[in-house]
Amino acid sequence: MSQSLIPQATSPLAMWLDYLANIHTSAIDLGLDRVQAVASKANLTKPAQTVITVAGTNGKGSTCALMEAILLDAGYSVGVYSSPHLIRYNERVRINGQDLSDEKHAQAFDFIEKQRGEISLSLFEFGTLAALRLFQTENVDVVLLEVGLGGRLDATNVVDHDVSVITSLAIDHVDWLGDDINVIGFEKAGIFRTGKPAICGQPKAPSTVAAHADDIDAELYQVGIQYNYALTENNTWCWTHGSYELEALPVPSLPLPNAATALMALATAHLDISDVNIVNGLKNATLPGRMxxxxxxxxxxxxxxxxxxxxxxxxxxxxxxxxxxxxxxxxxxxxxxxxxxxxxxxxxxxxxxxxxxxxxxxxxxxxxxxxxxxxxxxxxxxxxxxxxxxxxxxxxxxxxxxxxxxxxxxxxxxxxxxxxx
The missing domain is CATH 3.90.190.20 (Mur ligase, C-terminal domain)
Incomplete structure (x- = not known):
């Protein structure tokens, strides 16, 4: 990192963020070639044994928070990557529910800087690769990756993940994704993987989602079809998938549709999670800035x-x-x-x-x-x-x-x- 490009700042992380904000031509630069090259060179495409990638117009953060709380109760070590942050950049990477220090972020940025060579990366791409490095060095069991924008061309899509999730679909980011809901559905379904579970929490999703799952032979689980949920008496709810049913679940503080989607994602991830872990996680899950x-x-x-x-x-x-x-x-x-x-x-x-x-x-x-x-x-x-x-x-x-x-x-x-x- 050239010292001449770095304004005076209060911490190593602030210095890195100042530098990274100015080394690429645009803040958003959709496409995978550059970030894929660095991720492959640095061996970052599989940062944990289990990786779940979450796309969607709304609900990504709360779906990740719900899965995180359940997994932590089950005894797993969990890394979460999310964006944007509310106050401090450190909020973008959580490990076992805690933000990491400025120093650890700076070390991860330094690693990516050395790996990228002459390849130019946007701040989001750089930050995504640094997060993958942190999950790798901290040796977490499960990584939950929140897509930044769209899905197909988002930097997070270079990761070899095990479960894909779309939380919701609506028109947003018109400048980048357009105003056609079918196109938006296709872009977000771009995270699906052949032969892997693909969860869609949007009721009556545009046909492009199921069509893409069929085209690549992904295992689609659609709310209202392969799984369902409903409020029940005494402020509880139930969740069903085929003949399997969870009853008398506590209503979380985060949106119920996202809780149902989180449960479907975890059910397909081949992890050891009990009904008690689910109940405790639903009670414990919170996320700043959501009600x-x-x-x-x-x-x-x-x-x-x-x-x-x-x-x-x-x-x-x-x-x-x-x-x-x-x-x-x-x-x-x-x-x-x-x-x-x-x-x-x-x-x-x-x-x-x-x-x-x-x-x-x-x-x-x-x-x-x-x-x-x-x-x-x-x-x-x-x-x-x-x-x-x-x-x-x-x-x-x-x-x-x-x-x-x-x-x-x-x-x-x-x-x-x-x-x-």
């Missing part, structure tokens, strides 16, 4: 919902739990998202809006958001400014929802933690 409660008076919820599909799920959850409450929505988004549709879906919840601007090349301004909100809205320079205004105006029994982006939630969560609340 995350950080304050009770007023109620403050953080949720990274950033597209119509995830916004609708959030609205349904809020309607279930907070009927009749005054709801104040702090929102900031990226301009390449479907701002209009997302805000329209959130609108029935909102008693008051607090639109804010984000920063960066993909950021939407508060002015852009206000095109789709009632006239006369106050506008805020940052999500933290908007959040502080909402907190000042809220009564003890109000609900404040911070929503719209990982960036939005991350800024408010970091502010909250710094205050020591």
């Amino acid at each position: 995350q409660l950080i304050c009770r008076q007023p109620t403050v919820l953080l949720d990274v919902a950033h597209n119509p599909h995830s916004a609708q799920y959030l609205v349904d959850r809020i309607h279930e739990q907070y009927v009749g409450k005054t709801i104040r929505i702090v929102v900031a988004m990226l301009h390449d998202k479907d701002i209009k549709s997302t805000l329209e879906i959130l609108s029935p919840l909102a008693s008051e809006w607090y639109p804010a601007s984000l920063t960066g090349p993909r950021a939407a301004s508060a002015d852009e958001l206000c095109q789709y909100l009632p006239q006369g809205q106050a506008k805020y320079h940052t999500p933290v400014d908007a959040f502080n205004a909402a907190m000042t105006q809220a009564q003890a029994d109000d609900v404040i929802i911070v929503v719209g982006s990982f960036h939005t939630v991350g800024e408010v969560l970091e502010h909250w933690q710094e205050k020591g609340e």
Whole structure:
């Protein structure tokens, strides 16, 4: 790593991240040739005995978190790779539920830098390879890989994985994946492997998913066909696959459809997991930024919902739990998202809006958001400014929802933690 390219920074990891942000022509560069070459040279294509790769428009993080909690209860050593992070880059790699130190990330980056030679890698590609190296050096039993974008051409797809998962399918990342749901289905099904289990948690998925599974002879398990789930009495649920049934399961804090998909993935992974491990994992699984409660008076919820599909799920959850409450929505988004549709879906919840601007090349301004909100809205320079205004105006029994982006939630969560609340 050329020292001349590295700005002064506070830690070895920060120095690496500054460097990596500037060594490639674009932040997103879909394609596998470059990352495949480095992964093969560095022997990173099979970082653990069992690897499960998870794609999908929404629900990737929670599906991984649910599998992680169950596997940890079963005594496995588990590595999880996810993106983006909320506050610190270290959140992107978890081993046995814990983030790794700056030093370990820096060591992994150094290893990849030496392996890549003259091959140019984007920050995400570099980070993916570094995560695989960390899982390899930490000798984990199971790796859960969250796809960054799409699936077929995502850097995670160089890995020789054992189970493929699609959590959900909706239109998002239009600039990269287009607005044709059949094309999106094909791109995400690109992670399927011949002769290996392929789980699809999207009900009535586009035909391209099953067609691709047939074309390559993958073993497709489709929700509503090969497996199913339903809420039952006493706030429990059941899960079925053929003649096998799990009953009286605890409802997790994370989305139930993703829990059902997680169970199907684990059922096909040939791992030693008991019913007790499943029950404990469902009870224990959590994920920051997903209906995350950080304050009770007023109620403050953080949720990274950033597209119509995830916004609708959030609205349904809020309607279930907070009927009749005054709801104040702090929102900031990226301009390449479907701002209009997302805000329209959130609108029935909102008693008051607090639109804010984000920063960066993909950021939407508060002015852009206000095109789709009632006239006369106050506008805020940052999500933290908007959040502080909402907190000042809220009564003890109000609900404040911070929503719209990982960036939005991350800024408010970091502010909250710094205050020591």
